[in-house]
Amino acid sequence: MSTGNMNLTLKVWRQKNNKAKGNLVDYKLSEISPDMSFLEMFDVLNEQLINKGDEPIVFDHDCREGICGACSMYINGRPHGPKEGITTCQLHMRSFKDGDTIVVEPWRAKAFPVIKDLTVDRTAFDRIIAAGGFISVNTGNAQDANALPIPKLQADAAFEAAACIGCGACVATCKNASAMLFTSAKISQLALLPQGQPERYRRAQSMVAQMDAEGFGNCTNTGACEAECPKGISLENIARMNRDFYAAKFVSEEEV
Amino acid sequence: MASFGNAFSSSIGKKLIMGITGLFLILFLIVHCFINSLIFLNDGGLTFNLGAHFMATNWLIRGSEIILMLGLLAHIVQGLRLTFLNQAARPVKYAVNSGNANSKWYSRSMGLLGTLLLIFLIVHLSNFWVVSRFTGIPTEDANGHEDLFAVMKETFQNVWIVVLYVLAMASLLYHLLHGFASAFQTLGWNHRKYSPLIKSVGVWYSIILSVLFAAMPVAIYTGLIK
Numbered sequence: 001m002s003t004g005n006m007n008l009t010l011k012v013w014r015q016k017n018n019k020a021k022g023n024l025v026d027y028k029l030s031e032i033s034p035d036m037s038f039l040e041m042f043d044v045l046n047e048q049l050i051n052k053g054d055e056p057i058v059f060d061h062d063c064r065e066g067i068c069g070a071c072s073m074y075i076n077g078r079p080h081g082p083k084e085g086i087t088t089c090q091l092h093m094r095s096f097k098d099g100d101t102i103v104v105e106p107w108r109a110k111a112f113p114v115i116k117d118l119t120v121d122r123t124a125f126d127r128i129i130a131a132g133g134f135i136s137v138n139t140g141n142a143q144d145a146n147a148l149p150i151p152k153l154q155a156d157a158a159f160e161a162a163a164c165i166g167c168g169a170c171v172a173t174c175k176n177a178s179a180m181l182f183t184s185a186k187i188s189q190l191a192l193l194p195q196g197q198p199e200r201y202r203r204a205q206s207m208v209a210q211m212d213a214e215g216f217g218n219c220t221n222t223g224a225c226e227a228e229c230p231k232g233i234s235l236e237n238i239a240r241m242n243r244d245f246y247a248a249k250f251v252s253e254e255e256v
Numbered sequence: 257m258a259s260f261g262n263a264f265s266s267s268i269g270k271k272l273i274m275g276i277t278g279l280f281l282i283l284f285l286i287v288h289c290f291i292n293s294l295i296f297l298n299d300g301g302l303t304f305n306l307g308a309h310f311m312a313t314n315w316l317i318r319g320s321e322i323i324l325m326l327g328l329l330a331h332i333v334q335g336l337r338l339t340f341l342n343q344a345a346r347p348v349k350y351a352v353n354s355g356n357a358n359s360k361w362y363s364r365s366m367g368l369l370g371t372l373l374l375i376f377l378i379v380h381l382s383n384f385w386v387v388s389r390f391t392g393i394p395t396e397d398a399n400g401h402e403d404l405f406a407v408m409k410e411t412f413q414n415v416w417i418v419v420l421y422v423l424a425m426a427s428l429l430y431h432l433l434h435g436f437a438s439a440f441q442t443l444g445w446n447h448r449k450y451s452p453l454i455k456s457v458g459v460w461y462s463i464i465l466s467v468l469f470a471a472m473p474v475a476i477y478t479g480l481i482k
Contacts, residue, residue: 215345
């Protein structure tokens with residue numbers, strides 16, 4: 001299968017399960033094609049491990065076209081590797097040089113415990129969404145399209161926030177393992193639209209409370225999340241979340 | 257009855273306390289720097305002593321001093337707490353982490369820079385604040401005001417104190433470079449029309465303030481100001 005000419009040394013985090021102590025293990029790979037994606041390179045490595053009778057490396061992946069948010073490797077100290085605006089499946093081996101040593105670690109955060117090897121448990125994100133990242137609508141016929149006028153800027157900003165794929169790169173790269181970029185994107189995508197208004201301030205409070213309960217750190221505005229986000233989610237969303245939170249706590253009379 | 261709930265204990269609330277106290281301290285530093293810069297008039301400290309006398313005797317200023325100390329304390333305690341909480345949010349560290357690829361080193365080192373400033377503050381407060389408020393300034397100037405400038409001149413004869421002050425002002429520069437704009441972001445002031453202005457004002461504020469402060473001990477030690 002390998003048709004290339006790259007020789008690489010991989011240092012990959014191996015950890016049997018949540019309780020076990022993990023460590024970095026060295027793997028030598030040869031004849032890697034520069035046209036392979038990073039995950040395809042891992043497929044080659046796993047095939048070799050299986051043929052040797054070793055246990056393959058467990059890693060998350062699904063769509064392999066950059067929209068599902070499943071792949072999650074911390075490559076040479078950066079989430080999704082050295083390129084900007086892409087996920088690990090969109091990273092290609094031509095971004096590395098022949099003879100490189102590549103260190104691959106799982107996302108590291110208290111709220112993202114390692115399940116096995118490079119796979120971490122990101123259900124904390126699901127629980128944040130479940131706490132309020134939705135709108136309540138009546139059943140029945142769908143409304144006519146464009147029945148509610150929405151200014152272009154608002155619609156664009158909501159769409160940009162909705163581009164978040166929940167991969168967790170923001171948490172992984174944040175020095176505080178803070179989930180504020182994710183949570184603020186999920187709050188903003190609804191807070192910007194008329195359909196999100198009835199539950200707007202309840203939502204901001206519930207989702208922030210859940211985020212805190214999961215054990216994520218506190219934002220210190222380093223901007224690392226925004227720089228590493230494969231979908232370019234902006235820090236403007238965090239400021240919007242802060243505004244909604246203050247409005248909910250200091251102005252709204254509704255208790256959550 | 258409606259309550260404020262966990263407004264201040266939540267992650268955003270903790271940031272809010274840092275942001276508000278930070279901006280308050282930024283305002284204080286403007287006043288502090290302005291009055292201290294009166295020494296650059298090079299009039300033997302007469303104008304500076306007049307300013308210091310006003311600050312020490314005006315009841316409104318003395319009242320604000322209590323709020324200032326409380327704000328400073330809140331900023332320090334909350335900052336240290338947040339630093340430890342944030343470290344605990346990542347119990348297993350990365351073997352390789354390229355922080356410089358996505359953020360400025362000083363934005364990731366606010367805890368360290370703040371701790372350096374805390375050490376400086378202890379020295380600084382015992383040098384001047386304790387003297388002017390508690391133990392008393394020994395001499396008077398030609399106008400009959402407490403001669404705080406003389407205390408300043410004596411303190412900055414020690415080269416190590418001067419070095420400490422200059423290093424501390426370097427810490428202050430980087431602390432403010434991140435802190436100024438960060439405080440506005442925390443308060444939710446991220447706006448296409450204002451954010452570029454906030455950022456550039458923050459940079460100029462940090463540079464001008466730190467350089468002026470650092471120039472004071474240097475000017476006195478080298479004898480440029482008598």
